[in-house]
Amino acid sequence: MDDVHTFNRRVKSGPGAKRRGIAVAVLGAVALMVGCSSVRPAKQEAPKGDPAALTVVAEIALERGDCKGASESYAKAAAVGAVSLARRATEVALACEHLPAAWESVTRWRTLAPTSREADAMYAVIALKLYHIPEARVAINDFVHAPPTPPARPKVPKVPLPGSDQQQSDESKPDDDADQAEAGAGKSDIAGFSARRAGGGDAGLIALTALLLESSDATSVLAAMRGTLEAAQNDPDSLSLLGDLALSAYDAQSAERYAKQALEHNANDFAAKRVLARAYVIRGDATKAIATAREAMQADTTHNSNFELVEVLIALDRTEEAHQELERLRSAQVPAADIDRRLALLAFEAGDLKEAQQRFSELASTGQAAEASLLYLADIAARQGDIDGAVSGYRRLYDSSVALQARSRAAALLLGRGDRKEALTLLDDYATEHPESEFDLTLTKAHLLADHGEADAGVDLLTTALEKHPKHPSLEYERATILEQGGHVHDSVEALQHLLVERADDPTLLNALGYTLADHNQELSRAESLIRRALVSMPDNPAALDSLGWVRYRQGDSKTALVTLERAYYISHDSEIAAHWGEAIWVSGDHSQARKVWAAALAREPDSQQLKATLARFLPDAK
Numbered sequence: 001m002d003d004v005h006t007f008n009r010r011v012k013s014g015p016g017a018k019r020r021g022i023a024v025a026v027l028g029a030v031a032l033m034v035g036c037s038s039v040r041p042a043k044q045e046a047p048k049g050d051p052a053a054l055t056v057v058a059e060i061a062l063e064r065g066d067c068k069g070a071s072e073s074y075a076k077a078a079a080v081g082a083v084s085l086a087r088r089a090t091e092v093a094l095a096c097e098h099l100p101a102a103w104e105s106v107t108r109w110r111t112l113a114p115t116s117r118e119a120d121a122m123y124a125v126i127a128l129k130l131y132h133i134p135e136a137r138v139a140i141n142d143f144v145h146a147p148p149t150p151p152a153r154p155k156v157p158k159v160p161l162p163g164s165d166q167q168q169s170d171e172s173k174p175d176d177d178a179d180q181a182e183a184g185a186g187k188s189d190i191a192g193f194s195a196r197r198a199g200g201g202d203a204g205l206i207a208l209t210a211l212l213l214e215s216s217d218a219t220s221v222l223a224a225m226r227g228t229l230e231a232a233q234n235d236p237d238s239l240s241l242l243g244d245l246a247l248s249a250y251d252a253q254s255a256e257r258y259a260k261q262a263l264e265h266n267a268n269d270f271a272a273k274r275v276l277a278r279a280y281v282i283r284g285d286a287t288k289a290i291a292t293a294r295e296a297m298q299a300d301t302t303h304n305s306n307f308e309l310v311e312v313l314i315a316l317d318r319t320e321e322a323h324q325e326l327e328r329l330r331s332a333q334v335p336a337a338d339i340d341r342r343l344a345l346l347a348f349e350a351g352d353l354k355e356a357q358q359r360f361s362e363l364a365s366t367g368q369a370a371e372a373s374l375l376y377l378a379d380i381a382a383r384q385g386d387i388d389g390a391v392s393g394y395r396r397l398y399d400s401s402v403a404l405q406a407r408s409r410a411a412a413l414l415l416g417r418g419d420r421k422e423a424l425t426l427l428d429d430y431a432t433e434h435p436e437s438e439f440d441l442t443l444t445k446a447h448l449l450a451d452h453g454e455a456d457a458g459v460d461l462l463t464t465a466l467e468k469h470p471k472h473p474s475l476e477y478e479r480a481t482i483l484e485q486g487g488h489v490h491d492s493v494e495a496l497q498h499l500l501v502e503r504a505d506d507p508t509l510l511n512a513l514g515y516t517l518a519d520h521n522q523e524l525s526r527a528e529s530l531i532r533r534a535l536v537s538m539p540d541n542p543a544a545l546d547s548l549g550w551v552r553y554r555q556g557d558s559k560t561a562l563v564t565l566e567r568a569y570y571i572s573h574d575s576e577i578a579a580h581w582g583e584a585i586w587v588s589g590d591h592s593q594a595r596k597v598w599a600a601a602l603a604r605e606p607d608s609q610q611l612k613a614t615l616a617r618f619l620p621d622a623k
Contacts, residue, residue, distance in 0.1 A: 051081035058092070067096035068468050075101040083112045090122055097439045097469045102126045110139070117146050121208050128216035128224060130473065131503040136212075136224040143208060144228050205229075209241060218248030219507055219538050236265040236272070243275035250541035250571075252282035268299040274308065281315045282540045282571055289316060306334050310342060317573060319350055337368040344376070351603030353380050371400045379409070383606055387413050404430065404437065408444055415452040423448070439469065443478055451609070455486025473499070481512065489520050507534035511544045518551035527551050542572035546580060553584050562588065575601045575608035586618055594618070 054077035061070035074089035081089075086109035093102035106126050110119040120143035127136035212221045222245040229238045239262035246255035256279040262272035273296035280289035293312040297305045306329055313322035323346060326339050344359035357380050364373040378393030391413055397406035407426045414423035424445065431441045442465045446458035462479040469475055476499055484492035496513040503509055514530030517523050531547045538544055549564035565581035568574075578601030586594035598619075601611055 051077040051085055055081075055085065058089075062092070067092075068098055068470070071096045071098035071101035075104045078105045078108045083109065083116075086112055087119070090126075094122070094126065095436075097472060099126065099130055099469070099473070100471055103130060114142075115146055117143050117204065120146065121211060124208070124224065125212060125215050128212055128220050131220065131506050133220065133223050133505075136220075137227060140208070140225055141228045144205060205238070206241065209245070213248070217508065218245055219250070219541075221245060222249040222251070222254075223537065234265070236262040236269060239265075240269065240271040240275060243272065243279075247275060247278050247282070250282070250538045250544075252279040252540045255279040256283070270296055270300040270302075270305060273299055274305075277308070277312050278315070281312060284567065284570065286316050286318075306332075307338070307342065314346070317570065319346060322346060337363070337366075341369055341372075344373070348376060348380070349604060351606070353383060356380060371397060371402050375402050375406060378406070382409070382413060387417060398426075398430075404440075408448070412448055412451070415448055439465075443474070446478060446482060450482045450485045455482050455488075458482045459486065459488075473503070477509070477512070484516050489516070489522075492516055493522075505533075505537075507537040507541075507544070510534035511541075511547050515547040515550065518547065518554050521554055524551055524555050528555070540571060542568040542574065542577060545571070546574075546577045549584070550580050553580070553587075558584055558588050569597075573601075573604060575605040576610040579608070579611045579614040583614055583618070 058073035078089035089105035382390035480495035545568035
């Protein structure tokens, strides 16, 4: 369940769909005590070519809250400074989400330290954020083939707080960062791959993959990593890693191929079987998916796969069977709390709010996943129309580990009843306390405003943000989508076309432009061409499949549209796709089936504006 909006077929796989976790997980304490605020220092001139003076200007800018000025001053200093200065400049610019300065600085860093795996890793991160796929591919290849410095993982760069003991000028730091230990970047969050026990040489690659996924979508990461990993045909770990990436990139055929290649090396490879089961789910082969999930559970010797079959059944929308499997696991002495959490989620997703409320209340009272349970209880109150109760529930979590979700959802409810000031203050206060979240909160606020009839205000917010984060692809992309949401279709199309000039093969942009044209009955032939180009890179992406089905529907090809929309829905069970699919079914004459599709989707997501708008057109008397 997304923090603000559950699904947008243009944003789902795009830059705005991923949180900028890089600012937290990768750069650690990058709050910098500055928050990239709007406070700007008086302009200060520094002698050109003097790295020490430029560094002083940059640090003063940081202390005064001028992230943009700090990034640009550091980039200038890096251009004439040593390795350590280029590294510091990269870290600051990346923390500030100033990608042009980050690119300039990391390029300098990598030039000065051609054997540094840390520089390679950061170069790849920034290249992917800018959708420079070829450049990222080269850096990843260099990272993989560079002589490892144990432990062989990309180092997590940190920007020290102003005035801390760690803070040094470029002249006082060692020039050769290649000699520094490359600390671990944490476990991979790629689906299923964390279950594997990787060897020392493998750990760096897994950490790099996790690092890249923090800042880019899986389709881009797969495109950049595929060539390097495919070269390791005899390495089952690399093949399984590729399989996970392919799944995340919605390329089930590739995921299946990689998994089968890994299984040729080890027929009982749990991670490969897990990938294979999910590939079958996406491809719609329920029989093979269930059989492979059972095989994976038998192959696993770590006992971490108890819920493998449950997860596959849920993905197949076989809720009752999943429920039965959970009860079977209870009798098999699987921890009750783990079972109860899944049963509560099943009830919530199915729209059985009474059962979900009971189960989450029990979990909260026993202290099991208490904060998550309280969050869901507040969500249930919101779904039941108890706005005051929901806001009260969210308020209990304002300073918890789920604070950002709680505040965002509360803000949405407050905006819905007209309490604009209180809603935005909730988010602004969090940004003040957690300045590293400022960038994400800007995106959240823009979408909240747009979703509540203030699209122009959302556009203005993003336009202002672009002054602090110039040419940032995520901000530019979100601005284009919100322009369309606010009725400025021509401006939205123009903005997306402009972005495609620099990122001609970006499937997210191709799909966004194609869908926008199709949704407004413009240039349908071109729209279909754009969407099909997007599907080359992400052939099973439900958002792109939805776009293809929708454009075929607009063109009058209801037969193809129905098949494509049905497939898209069963991959994601998204309400917006259900709205489109139901409409195509209704127009084809099967009103009863259309009602069933809409009813099921409404139970899952009763607040879907797209679904409500569709129902209002076709079932104006429906309650």
